[in-house]
Amino acid sequence: MAEVNFKVLSELTTEGRAELLKRSETDLSFFLERVPAIIEAVRTEGDAALVRFGIELDKAEGLTAGTLKASEAEFDEAFATLDPKVTEAIRYGIENIRSFHEEQRPEPMFLKEIRPGAFAGDRFLPIDSVALYVPRGKGSFPSVTMMTSVPAVVAGVPNLAIFTPPIPGGKVDAATLVAARLAGVETVYKAGGAQAVAAATFGTQTIKAAHKIVGPGSPWVVAAKRLLAGHIDPGLPAGPSESIIFADETVHGGLAAMDLLIEAEHGPDSSAWLVTNSRRVAEEALAALPGHWANMTPQRVEFSRAVLTGQTGGILLVETLDEAYAFINDYAPEHLQLLSEVPFEHLGKITAAAEVLMGPHTPVSIGNFCLGPNCVLPTSRGARTYGPLAVSDFLRRSSVGYVTRPAYAELAAAAKTLADYEGFSSHANAVSPLRDQYLKG
């Protein structure tokens, strides 16, 4: 059986260090070659293609054009059959997620008096229509349903629809339907993968096209978003899950190993590194992994083992804290856990991570499901320029300017000077004395 990767950063060559930064999505060529045919089929055939892909790829026997949209009876059945404990946990998560995201909602407009009598500001309006992608390949994601729906509802988007792969038999995962309704989303379409992105982009007989699509997905979804970026706003790049667990000498390596397995279990395409400056922690973690695997389901053991023995995960020993910080910032992880009794001593050194979870009582699971911050996060070093999904992703911002009569002369003079310099005569005329003949007062 392959061994878990155990590397010492200072012993790696420049190429070896660069390899560590790679994610499974670094090379999407396999998917980029195959996705155009799926897009074309949806664009030309609409519902018929969605039904065919649902049956072929998701084993959704019984799916028809008439059942692509989840019916009220399906929502009722989901509420009736879902374990009440799960429904309660969804309600609890939504409460926290809403409470957090309401803090992000800006005032509808602000105006600042830039000079006496001259005002400038911003105005925020919800995007008219947004598709929320909820994955359902290697597991169900009521969490992603909550995390995409709540900020969209807080932003006030009038046309919202969830797109999610049907489950075998042609229904939708019950918890996803319950989470959608409790979060305030009415419409759920049974379409996943690249075909869902195409349907959201072009619309079909049943599905209304959207201006934007958000939500994480497999490389099929990531590739389709990339190919359709000229037609629909694909939002932040959220691909296969990834984490760095940073552990210092204040914690037990067994705990570090437990938390390393959280994101490693999403799929064989996940990325998960334990970064530590303590050889003791590294060795304890390595020794603890088999015990943790004994408490996991076979599929999740297979996925996480593939990650930790493959190209995108393992244990990385560094010599100094500064070496650890530099590597983490270069890697720009989706999730970062500062596993330390003194996490705030490290936080100031972190400059690139989409989410930083602090201390031994804040494992990634709590962030994923119910703390409040969004679990839809940029992957593949996207954290260097993007942040987590937020209310602002569902808003359009436009500037507002208002110059009053008393303020006009001063601003017009500066504008005319610059217009003349740039060689724009109409721009200049519009703020020259030629204007005065038309102004009142």
Ligand SMILES: NC(=O)c1ccc[n+]([C@@H]2O[C@H](COP(=O)([O-])OP(=O)(O)OC[C@H]3O[C@@H](n4cnc5c(N)ncnc54)[C@H](O)[C@@H]3O)[C@@H](O)[C@H]2O)c1
């Ligand atoms: N970055 C984030 O914020 C974040 C959050 C949650 C999950 N994730 C990641 O999202 C991903 C979810 O992936 P998933 O697989 O569970 O669900 P998914 O819904 O993204 O993918 C399943 C769909 O892929 C398509 N597909 C599968 N095999 C195909 C094939 N051979 N040809 C064409 N299409 C095919 C099918 O349409 C299927 O419905 C995981 O990698 C997970 O780590 C990321």
Ligand SMILES: N[C@H](CO)Cc1c[nH]c[nH+]1
């Ligand atoms: N870790 C995922 C984001 O990468 C979110 C999630 C939801 N459920 C489990 N995990």
Ligand SMILES: [Zn+2]
């Ligand atoms: Zn997760």
